[in-house]
Amino acid sequence: MLEMNGFSAWVLVDEIELPEYEIQDFMGKKEVTCWIPSEAGKQFTVAWRDPVGLVETAGYLNVDGTPCGAKHMYSSSQRPGRRVDTVQKSSVSTSSTTERPLSFARLELTDDDLYLNVPASPRLGEIRLDIFEVKIQGETTFAQPGMPPDTQILHERTKKVAEHRVKLGHETHCREKRFVAINKVRHISTFIFSSKRKRSETYDANHIIDLTKEDEDRSEWKRPKLEIKSEAVKVEIKTEVKFETVAEPVTSFQPYREVIDLTSFDLVRLRMKALRVTDIYWFKDIDILNREYIVATIADPVTGTQYLRLDGGYVDKRMTPQNPSASQITLKPADSQNIAFILPSLPQTHRFGIRIRKLMEHSKCSTDSSAPILLNLAIAAWAVHEYAPMYRLWEHKCHWWASFIMRLMQNASFCKPVIQDVSVRQPTWDIQVYDEDTDKWGLLNIQTLQVTVLDDITTKFNTHSLDAMNRINKASTIVQNYEKHQRTVDEETRRADEATQRADEAKQRADEARRLVDEVKKRTEAERRADEAARKAADVERELEKLRVQLAQMTATSPAHE
Numbered sequence: 001m002l003e004m005n006g007f008s009a010w011v012l013v014d015e016i017e018l019p020e021y022e023i024q025d026f027m028g029k030k031e032v033t034c035w036i037p038s039e040a041g042k043q044f045t046v047a048w049r050d051p052v053g054l055v056e057t058a059g060y061l062n063v064d065g066t067p068c069g070a071k072h073m074y075s076s077s078q079r080p081g082r083r084v085d086t087v088q089k090s091s092v093s094t095s096s097t098t099e100r101p102l103s104f105a106r107l108e109l110t111d112d113d114l115y116l117n118v119p120a121s122p123r124l125g126e127i128r129l130d131i132f133e134v135k136i137q138g139e140t141t142f143a144q145p146g147m148p149p150d151t152q153i154l155h156e157r158t159k160k161v162a163e164h165r166v167k168l169g170h171e172t173h174c175r176e177k178r179f180v181a182i183n184k185v186r187h188i189s190t191f192i193f194s195s196k197r198k199r200s201e202t203y204d205a206n207h208i209i210d211l212t213k214e215d216e217d218r219s220e221w222k223r224p225k226l227e228i229k230s231e232a233v234k235v236e237i238k239t240e241v242k243f244e245t246v247a248e249p250v251t252s253f254q255p256y257r258e259v260i261d262l263t264s265f266d267l268v269r270l271r272m273k274a275l276r277v278t279d280i281y282w283f284k285d286i287d288i289l290n291r292e293y294i295v296a297t298i299a300d301p302v303t304g305t306q307y308l309r310l311d312g313g314y315v316d317k318r319m320t321p322q323n324p325s326a327s328q329i330t331l332k333p334a335d336s337q338n339i340a341f342i343l344p345s346l347p348q349t350h351r352f353g354i355r356i357r358k359l360m361e362h363s364k365c366s367t368d369s370s371a372p373i374l375l376n377l378a379i380a381a382w383a384v385h386e387y388a389p390m391y392r393l394w395e396h397k398c399h400w401w402a403s404f405i406m407r408l409m410q411n412a413s414f415c416k417p418v419i420q421d422v423s424v425r426q427p428t429w430d431i432q433v434y435d436e437d438t439d440k441w442g443l444l445n446i447q448t449l450q451v452t453v454l455d456d457i458t459t460k461f462n463t464h465s466l467d468a469m470n471r472i473n474k475a476s477t478i479v480q481n482y483e484k485h486q487r488t489v490d491e492e493t494r495r496a497d498e499a500t501q502r503a504d505e506a507k508q509r510a511d512e513a514r515r516l517v518d519e520v521k522k523r524t525e526a527e528r529r530a531d532e533a534a535r536k537a538a539d540v541e542r543e544l545e546k547l548r549v550q551l552a553q554m555t556a557t558s559p560a561h562e
Contacts, residue, residue, distance in 0.1 A: 004032045004189035007057075009048040009129050011036055011193050012088075018044075020193070031190040038125075038164045038195040043103040045090035046129055048191070052076065053083055058182055060130040061089050063102065063166040065123030068092045069145035072134070072180060092168060096142045099174050104195070105167035109156040120154055125162025125196040133185040140181040162196035274301050275374040280415055282361040282402050292360065292402040296377055308374075310381050310405065361406055363415040372414040379468060380408045383461040404457060411458050 001010045002020060011018045020034040038044075048059050053076035060070040071087045091099040107124075148166050279297040294310040365371055384404045409415050 002032045002034060002191045002193075004191065005030060005131075006052055006054075007048060007050050007131050007189050007191075009046070009191040011127065012045040012047060013039070013042050015045075018193075029190070030187060031192065033192040033194065036127075036193045036195060038104045040104055040106040040164055043090065043101045043169065044127075045088050045102070046127060046193075047086060047088040048129060048131065049086040051085050053085060055133045055185075056135065057188065058132055058134045058184075059087060059089070060132065062123075062126075062128040062130070064126060064148050065121050066148050067146040068102075068148070070182075072136070072182065091174075092145060092147055093142065093177060094144070094147075094171055096179070097173055097176050098171050100147070100168035100171050103167055103169050104164045107163065107165055108151065108153045110153050111156055124165055125194055127166070127193040127195075129191040129193075131188040131190070133188055134182040135185060137181040137183060140179050142177075142179055162194075164195045273373060275299070277365050277372045277374060277377050277414070278367075279365060280363045280377075280406065280409060281359060282406050284358045284360050286358050292399050294381075294402050294405050298374060308377075310377075358421070359419060360402075360421045361417055362419040363406060363410060363417045365409075365415040366413075370413065372409065372412075375468060376412075376414060376465065377409070379465050380405055380412075380461055383457050383464060384408060386460065404454065407454055408457055408461055411454060412461065 001008050001017065002023065004025070010020075018036045020036055023032065023034045025032050046061055050057060050073055053074070056073070056075045056078060058070045058072045061068045069089070069092055071089050073085075073087050074083055076083055089102075091101045093099050147168055150167065152165060276299045277296050278299050281295040281297075283293055283295060285291040285293075291311070296308045296310070298306040298308055300306050384401060406417075410417065
């Protein structure tokens with residue numbers, strides 16, 4: 001089972017989960033990949049799960065590079081108590097009442113040269129699931145999604161990227177399906193199941209050597225022993241380079257479902273510590289809604305003073321980080337109970353059109369080492385929001401939300417009130433609650449529960465603050481270990497490069513030695529030939545001398561002619 005950002009996904013064959021191998025996490029791309037075994041002719045199902053259901057999502061299936069439709073999953077708030085947290089997709093719809101099942105099939109190979117230049121898709125043998133946060137726009141009619149081709153032929157000399165591909169089975173009837181039009185909000189995670197195993201031949205074809213096999217942690221590069229022998233010169237060179245390659249650490253550090261890039265985590269951590277909260281303001285918009293919210297002054301050494309607004313349940317739909325000073329206010333229910341955005345300056349009473357703001361309370365934060373940072377304020381807002389499962393019944397009680405953030409920060413000794421409206425000292429603590437026994441709604445006065453509620457929220461705040469710091473420290477340790485490992489790898493790489501350079505120099509010396517050997521051989525051969533020629537010349541000279549002696553003797557014994 002693969003996991004990423006709170007989601008999990010797996011592939012089933014005969015209702016049994018396939019094992020996953022060579023799992024790799026790519027946090028920067030929010031992607032996790034693996035290799036799965038496949039068998040031709042077997043139908044398969046892709047399943048994924050979201051146990052929490054914080055947002056509405058959809059999973060988009062893509063096989064062999066072809067989009068094959070999507071399936072939608074509701075959030076917990078949309079279907080409280082009735083939500084299905086696991087979705088399966090085993091077919092591609094061909095109409096609202098028919099579908100074709102997904103199955104593995106063998107690649108079809110041919111020796112026909114007409115297919116020699118037909119390239120194999122790099123996505124062949126790949127099952128890809130992309131999870132997105134989505135918003136439903138409404139029901140729509142059926143639209144045919146993409147479908148893998150029924151036949152796909154490759155030349156037998158084409159480099160195989162996979163043994164199997166995905167093929168659709170025969171069309172069958174199914175229960176009538178409903179289809180909705182959706183808009184993608186953001187990418188959450190991607191799961192890739194591949195039936196093509198990353199073999200060394202594939203790496204070699206791309207000039208890449210795989211040094212991290214599943215069954216070995218140690219790799220050796222060796223150059224062969226080179227020996228040159230002759231009667232005149234003997235040269236022996238041996239070069240051996242050995243180093244240990246450690247797999248790069250994969251980290252799933254996800255505090256509150258935010259992914260942090262470990263390569264720049266130290267900068268993020270230092271930046272986080274630098275963002276200190278200096279003042280916390282509790283404002284109330286005196287209008288028909290009487291909205292109450294928190295504005296915090298953030299001291300940023302890089303960009304200067306910033307103002308962060310925290311709202312409990314509603315937000316101006318025109319107010320965005322790009323347009324924070326919208327002059328007209330139209331309120332709508334927010335998708336999230338905790339809304340935060342940056343204001344260019346502290347809100348004034350005349351700001352945002354006709355609204356008049358009343359300062360309910362102003363707390364000054366500590367300036368010493370106990371001064372709160374932005375992370376403390378974020379966890380405080382989260383702790384107040386997550387205090388009780390029934391908080392959704394209190395979403396309109398912004399007074400409760402804003403006041404408890406102030407009390408929590410004060411209770412944690414982060415700040416002290418310097419200005420406080422008289423109404424803050426005598427709040428109305430009536431909330432609407434639903435009584436399951438009587439099946440009626442009623443008012444509950446929680447003013448007497450203020451101390452207990454604040455203690456519970458403070459406990460949750462302390463627990464999650466400690467957990468967040470532990471996660472940060474753990475991530476920092478991972479970064480340090482990663483950097484240490486990277487330095488080790490760089491050092492070993494440098495040593496390997498130096499050893500390679502020494503081996504090249506030794507090879508040059510060996511070549512020079514060969515040249516000297518050849519010269520010695522040539523010189524020896526020339527001397528041998530010269531000696532042979534001199535010997536032959538001496539033999540000829542001796543033969544001539546003998547002939548001269550014989551000639552002289554013959555001349556001496558011959559009678560003289562008259």
